[in-house]
Structures are given as structure tokens and as C-alpha cells.
Amino acid sequence: MLTAVYFGLAASSALVIGALVGARWDAPKRLTGVLLAFASGALISALAFELFEESFHLGGAVRAGLGLLAGAATFVAVDTLLDRYVSGKSGPDEREMMASGARKGVGLALLAAVTLDGVPENLALGVSLVSGASLSLLVAIFFSNLPESLVGAVAMRNGGMSPRTVVMTWVACAVLLAAAVVLGRATASGMSEDILSVALAFAGGAVLASLADTLMPEAFEHGRPLNAFATAAGFFLSFVLAA
Template sequence: MLMTLIVVLIVSGALLIGAAWGIYGKLPSGLDGFLVALAGGALLLSVTSELIQPSIEASSLWVAAIGVAAGAALFTAADYLIDEKWGADSGGGLLAAITLDGVPENLALGVALIGAGPSEVAALAGSILLSNLPEAAGGARDMARDGQSKGRVLALWAATAALLSAAAIAGNLLLEGASESHLAAIRCVAAGAVIASLATEVFPKAFKEDQHWAGIATALGAILAFALGSLDGG
């Protein structure tokens, strides 16, 4: 449980660091896009190797495929409601979008920590941390530009970090006694939601801000995630 708390605090703390970076720091838009693509590439490989592949081995290809498709469909439906009904640029809409993206990631992280050693979750936790930093920076920067006070923006991100931490801890505690087949299905649903969020939110943003280098940054992110994941094998 101690390792779970440490990992969750580090990953969710990246939201606050990223928000502060977005409000008080300044990076060229090209570099910002490069970092977003780097994080997206790392997260894409991590959910594939740390969530989907082990789930196929623990259950079956069909269970994994249905889970991934269901997670992607759930994210797409909810993302549509945020964009079309609530307004993704509003305070409530932005919070909903961030939460929708982060809850599957942190739920998957909590599940992945069940029975795992420190090195076994390095790729997934590291990739989520990398994705949280630029995502929070971009979101906080947009909110500040819309005229919201810096204190209110930081408070909103602090609340979001607390909510996502709770999701990871809940995933770890509530599902500890679940069977491997059930855990496999849950991991794949979470992975599907994350993949859909990468396709609709992360990579389009990266290409818009840094179209010439986004592909290279994505590949570098995948290599970084692979290097972190190789820690399992020594």
C-alpha cells in the first residue's frame, strides 16, 4: 500500500507541477507540442505493453478486444457530451474532460499496482506522469487566458489531482480480490479509454503546435516507455 501511495502522489503531483508551469512559465508552442507528443507516444506504448498484452495472456484476445472497444466507446460518448453539451472550454467542461481522461489512466495504474513490484509499473507510471505534465500545463494556461484567477486555476487542478489520486487508490483497494480475468477486462476498458483520448485530444494538439516534429517526438516517447518497461527484465 505504501508503494501505491508513493506512486499515486508522484503521478498526481505532476498535475500541480504542470499547472504551475502553464500559469507561471512560458515555452515556445513548438516545444510545448513536442513534449505533448513525447508523452503521448510513451503512454500509447505503455497501455499496450503494460495493460493490453498482459490482459490477453491472462484471459483471451476476445476479452481484451471487447474491453478496449468498450473503453474507447465510453470515452468517445462522454467526450462528445463534454464538447457538444457542456463546452470543453468552460470551467466545468474542462474539469470534466481532464477527469474523464485521467480517471481511466489512474484506475489502470491502481489495478496494475496489485501484486506488482516497484519496477513492474515503472513504464505505466512514468508515462502517465509525462502525459500529466504537458496536459496540465496546457489546460491551466488556457484557463488563465480566459480570465480566471491564478489561485482559482491552481485550486481547480489541486482538486482534480485529489480526485484522480482517489481513483487510483480505489482501483487498487476495491479490486484487490478480483480474479485475473476480471482484472484483465478492467485493464482493457481503461486502456481503450486512454487510447481514444490520445487520438482525440493529445496527438491532434501536438500536431497543431509542432507538426514537423510531432512524429519524431511520438517515436521517442515510445522508445522511452520501452526503456522504462525493460526494467522488468533487468
């Protein structure tokens, strides 16, 4: 269990680092886009060669496939409800609003989105620890948290929040997501192989949906033309760590 605590703190530390930087500095959008592209490639590799491969090995194609689809569907449903709650209507999302001028509400919306993305990612990290330390998934989550918290912190600061309040808000988010790793590890430790297979695939499906919905569109919008190379580099590093 101590390993889960260490992994949770390491993964969530990127949120604090990003907030500390964003509370004082306006990072170029291309930089954050490239970092998100790198994180996308790393997450794809970690999902394919750790989470889903292990799920397939433990439970077979049917359990793994159903778990993957269920995880993706759950993320889409919750994310849609969150978007409607934050915006109050089905209009532009927080990323489009940010393009017309960063406001405090936009930063808080991005904080909520990061939390939603981070919960399945960190639960997946905790579940994966049952079958061995998932270093590649840890690296992928770290590099996805960093640019998202950085952009969110900039939006909050430009919206009038003090740097101290910005940092403390993201620290609270980091604590929550670190706890998700411990929860995932504790929950998965008593599961049978069949149930663990579904849990791994479910977590993987939720993370995959967050990739398609959040990380990769943002990387494509702001990281071109370097986003393709950054994605490949992230995939390669994650693969090497998983090998």
C-alpha cells in the same frame, strides 16, 4: 496499498507542476505539442507491453478484445456528452476556441477534459499495480498531465482567474486523479484473473481512445515537425522502463 498512494501522487503531481508554471508563464504551443507527442508515444508503449499484454495473458483474445472495445466506446460516449455539455452545442471544441483567444471558460473545459482523460489512465495505473509496479505507465501519465494542465492554467489566467485560484483548481483535480489510482488498486485486488483481464483491457481501451481523441491531435497540430521524433522517444523510454 501504500504503493498505489505513492504512484497516484507521483502521476498527479504533474498537474500541479503544470498549473504552477502556467499560472505565471505563457508556454509556446510547440513546446506543449512536443510534450504531448512524447506522452503519446510513452502511453502507446505502456498500453501495448503492460496493460493489454497482461490482459491478453490472463483472459485470452476474446476477453481482452471485448474489454478494449468496451473501454474505448465508454470513453467516446462520455467525452461526447461532456463536449456537448461544456459548449452547449455541437460546434467548435475547446481546442479550436482556444486558438481564437484563451478564455476562462476554455480553461475550465480543458480541465474537465483532462479529468475525463485522467480517470481511466489513473484507474489503469492502479489496476496494473496488482500485477507489479507499472513504472512506464506512470511516466507516460506524468508527461501527458504536464502539458495539458499547463495550457489549461494559461487559459484560465488569461480569462481573468487569479494565479492562486488557478493553482488550487488544478490541485483539486490532482487529488481526484490520485484517488483514482488508489481506487483502481483496491478494486482490482479482489478480482479473479478473468475479470482482471477485462478490467485491464477496458482501462487500456479508454486510454487508447483518449490518445486518439485528445493527445495525438493536439501534438500533431502544435508539435510539428518535432512531434514524430518526440513520439518515438516516448515510446522508446516507456519500452525500456517496461522491459
